[in-house]
Amino acid sequence: MSAIREGTRQVMAWLHGWTGLALGWVLFVMCLAGTMSVFKPEISRWMRPEATASAGRVEAIAAATRWLAANAPKSAGWYLTAPDDRANNVEATYDSGGDYVARALDPVSGAPVARETLGGEFFYRLHFELELPYPWGRWLASIAALTMLVALVTGIIAHRRIFRDFFTFRPRKGQRSWLDGHNALGVLAMPFHLMITFSGLVTLASLNMPWGIVANYGNDLAAAYHDLTPGAVDRPAAGRPGTLASIAPMLREAERRFGGAPFSRVSIANPADAASVVTVYRSDAAQIGATVAEVSFDGPSGRVIGAWTETRPAVRTYTVIYGLHMGRFANGVLRWLYFLGGAMLTLAVASGMILWVVKRRERAPLSLGNRVVERLNVGILAGVPIGFAAFLCANRLLPPGLIDRAQLEVTIALDAAGIALLVALAVPPRLGWPLLLGVLALLCLAAPVVGGGLAYLSQALARGDFVLPMIDALLIAAALAASVGVRTVTRRRSDTRRTMRGRAMA
């Protein structure tokens, strides 16, 4: 027993439970989508299986700008992400007469690839925008993250024996097992959970905690941004037409100034104007800090008009915390640890939500409110993954070249999750769990196979490309996990019934 009073611990457990319940479902969506975003480039490649062309990053960006100059010259800006050892296409955002569109551009021809899809970007955006319009999604995500911070700290204080719980698991004991599982998931990766929650808040700081900026800059936001990124060149359009100089020398000059480190992102402001600006950013894969150096060029002449490498300690601290959340520096084993940490946090949230119901059910019949919670648990904990798996199946089944194809995939994902939620609300949980987990398992098994999936697999293996097989393997692992879930819930039901009968007889 530690020095914390028992009363304190009870209050912390109470607060942990209620804060978890309040935003648990939102946190589940955020954690699951965030975990999948660890493999954002890999998911994007899986979702564009026939777009396998590859080129060096300088050549790919040059091809992209050639295509954009011919097809989107009026755009106010082109925002490009270069291919690297993980992604083979150029990710581009530009406006073609009105709304901005996001497209993957072929690294050789520069034209958009045929299978129009958001790819991994869908999960990445969902993680902090939750399919809600700006700024509401980001606000909800911020509130959820603050709540999670409270839930984590109270969960830690409520804990009696942190070390012993590490090694405690009592299977098939109802509430005990859920509690042991929840504790192990929470404790084992606790430093990761704290880091990812805190750094996640920092990524949305200008939205959720703008008061430091208000105190030091009043309402002069532009001045604050200028101080944060003093190297940024913000030059208005001249209003006269201009032609971009060859971009490859600019990219090579930028890399020379980065000390040989590669660039990753390139933005081109007012590309068809005489005052166009090309800005090249250092890759985040080379260090923990995010966006620590940039070089800007005068578009028509290719002359350097601004360069900046971040060295100020406070701002570097900020970029490192930001970079820790993005995890783009993590390669190999570390990337898998990010994935594992995220998966454990997702499961900790899910098991916590289930524990809320299990704990109350073992004491007394569930109240109406808790019966709704129980069904919502089924609908969200199984329904959201169903939506994700449907998204991947839709990617394989919708023909390439379909109009609004990318949006259609998203609609199918949201509709599938919505239908699953309605089913879960309509049927009793003892049917809902196995039904929806069964559907999830089938969808996860279908995704690697349908729409010519096996042909893509054999082509990838013949090329020696292990990205597509890896995602296939993860989907099969998810299907296995879901079927274990089906077995667990069906068996637990019969166990409980047997105990109840035993009690009634005694």
Next chain:
Amino acid sequence: MGARAADRRGWRYRGNVAARVLAGSLGAYGVASCLAMAVARLAAGGRIDGVIAGTLCAYLAVPAVAIWAFLARGPWRAWGGVVALVALFGALAWMIGPPAR
């Protein structure tokens, strides 16, 4: 919380919890905001360095105040703590004033 089931139904208990929930959410965010402003102006270095220091401190204040709101002996004390911290950090930020430049 620690109360027995019989005590949980009354309006007194519900009012108590509601007051603490407000203190632990809006109150905690208020304290965090004022702390962000005070530290932003107090911190050495440039204007942006202060903003970063203040913002990072502010996030730590949220769970601390939220926990205090539920551990305090009564809802009045919970709110008293919140108001005292808001006043302290707010006054500090106000007295230092906006940085020059």
